[in-house]
Amino acid sequence: MSTVRGREEELGRLHRQIPVRRYRSLVGHWMSRWFRAPRPAAAEPVPEIEPGQLAITFGGHATVIARYHGLAIAFDPMLGRWVGGVRRAVEPGVMASDFSDVGLVLISHRHADHLHLPTLRRMPRAATVVVPPGTAAEISALRFARVIELGPGSDFELRGVHIAACATSHGSAELAQGNAYLIRGVGPSLYLCGDSGYHAGFAEVGAQFAPDVAMLPIGGFLPAAFRARHMSPLDALFAFEDLRSRVLVPIHHGAFALSYEQLDEPARWLVELAKARNLRDHVVVMNAGQSERFVSPHESVDVFGASEQAEHAEDAEQA
Numbered sequence: 007m008s009t010v011r012g013r014e015e016e017l018g019r020l021h022r023q024i025p026v027r028r029y030r031s032l033v034g035h036w037m038s039r040w041f042r043a044p045r046p047a048a049a050e051p052v053p054e055i056e057p058g059q060l061a062i063t064f065g066g067h068a069t070v071i072a073r074y075h076g077l078a079i080a081f082d083p084m085l086g087r088w089v090g091g092v093r094r095a096v097e098p099g100v101m102a103s104d105f106s107d108v109g110l111v112l113i114s115h116r117h118a119d120h121l122h123l124p125t126l127r128r129m130p131r132a133a134t135v136v137v138p139p140g141t142a143a144e145i146s147a148l149r150f151a152r153v154i155e156l157g158p159g160s161d162f163e164l165r166g167v168h169i170a171a172c173a174t175s176h177g178s179a180e181l182a183q184g185n186a187y188l189i190r191g192v193g194p195s196l197y198l199c200g201d202s203g204y205h206a207g208f209a210e211v212g213a214q215f216a217p218d219v220a221m222l223p224i225g226g227f228l229p230a231a232f233r234a235r236h237m238s239p240l241d242a243l244f245a246f247e248d249l250r251s252r253v254l255v256p257i258h259h260g261a262f263a264l265s266y267e268q269l270d271e272p273a274r275w276l277v278e279l280a281k282a283r284n285l286r287d288h289v290v291v292m293n294a295g296q297s298e299r300f301v302s303p304h305e306s307v308d309v310f311g312a313s314e315q316a317e318h319a320e321d322a323e324q325a
Contacts, residue, residue, distance in 0.1 A: 009209070010209055013244055017240065017244060021233065024230075025275065026268070026275050027271055028228060028267055029263065029266050035263055036093070036263065044093070044094045045096045046096075047096055047098060047293070048099075048293065049104075051297070052073065052104075053297055053299040055075055055299060056075060058192055058302050059074075059300065060074055060191070060196065061073040061297055061298070061299050061300075062196075062219070062221075062292075062297065062298055062300065063100060063295075063296070064255070064292040064294060064295070064297075065085075066094075066098045066099050066100075066260065066295075067082075067098075067260075068200045069082055069083050069085075069257075070082070070257060071104065072196055074193050075193070076165050077164065077166075078105075078110070079108065079112060079167075079189065080111045081200070082114050082122075083126065084098070084119055085098045085102065086124055089118060089119045090118070092262050094262060095263065096260060107130075108129060109133055109134065109164070110133060110136070111135040112198065113135065113184075114138075114174070114186065114187075115138055115182055115183060115185070115200060115201060116138070116141055117181055117182065119262065119264075120184075120201065121137070123148075126145060126148055127148060131149060133151065134153075135150045135153045136154045136156055136187075138155065138156070138183060157171060157185070158185060158207075159173075169187055170190075171186075171187060172186040172207060172211055174200075174201065175235075176201045176202050176235050176236075177234070184200065186200070186207075193302055194218035194300045195215065195217040196217060196219045196220075197220045197251065199220075199222050200257075200258065201223055201226075202223065203233055203235050203237060203241070204237055204244060208245040208248035209249075212248050216250035216251065217251050218300065219251060219252070219255060219300055220245070220251040220253070220255070221255045222246060223236060223242065223258030224238065224273070225259035225260070225267070225272045227267065227272075232265055239256070239273075239275045242256060243280065252288060253289075254280075255298075256272070256273060256276055256292075259273055260273060260293075261294065273291050277289065277291060
């Protein structure tokens with residue numbers, strides 16, 4: 007615990023001067039976007055996978071589709087164009103039809119940009135849906151085949167894939183309380199976190215499981231008080247190190263301007279930080295609609311897809 011407190015103190019020092027561009031007026035930015043259509047996303051074909059592999063599609067914001075051989079998992083599916091009065095800046099990288107094979111839906115918490123009822127209505131009714139405690143009644147009218155409430159420390163198995171709910175630190179309000187999820191199937195293990203500040207739970211998961219791929223949120227961190235509920239890219243890198251993961255894939259960025267950092271700054275700053283900490287080869291920044299395939303460590307030392315290899319080669323040429 008003292009180690010975690012020391013890292014939190016270090017993060018506090020490192021955040022005193024955050025080198026990112028900010029919106030001068032967030033409300034003014036929202037108003038300027040109200041009549042502008044979102045930019046299109048470039049959706050890619052989903053790679054075919056074999057047993058022992060994992061395919062990840064980033065849908066934009068916190069939406070993810072993770073596919074093991076035999077089970078497709080949707081995390082925080084959100085295809086809407088608005089969060090309150092904030093208009094989406096980039097179209098989702100997936101369509102409702104891309105969820106047709108989904109057998110499991112994981113919801114992190116009850117905020118509308120993560121539990122989005124209009125999108126859930128478009129999910130396959132045969133799917134199992136996992137939600138935090140106290141949430142099942144909110145989606146009962148959608149008549150999914152099975153709805154399971156899980157709290158941190160609880161788990162279950164579906165089609166040979168083990169799902170465990172893990173703690174987050176997103177505030178004490180009822181709608182904010184929820185889960186991260188640790189997923190272990192035949193292939194790379196996956197940690198999915200929708201919203202959270204930096205906390206001791208990352209190190210606890212890392213000490214016990216060391217998930218191969220960590221999908222961590224990096225947006226929504228300005229002003230500084232927001233870091234109690236949302237991680238900055240620097241917080242996420244510390245969490246990634248605590249998790250002892252091989253690959254960090256950032257989410258919760260690039261779609262909705264929900265705080266004062268400019269929309270593209272979290273991804274830019276994350277890459278800059280990763281280079282400075284000699285972690286660039288372990289960070290896969292995905293665009294909305296992009297898919298990557300990952301393999302278990304014993305199968306290959308190269309965990310990246312072709313598009314990420316090209317990006318690393320470009321970085322090397324520019325260095």
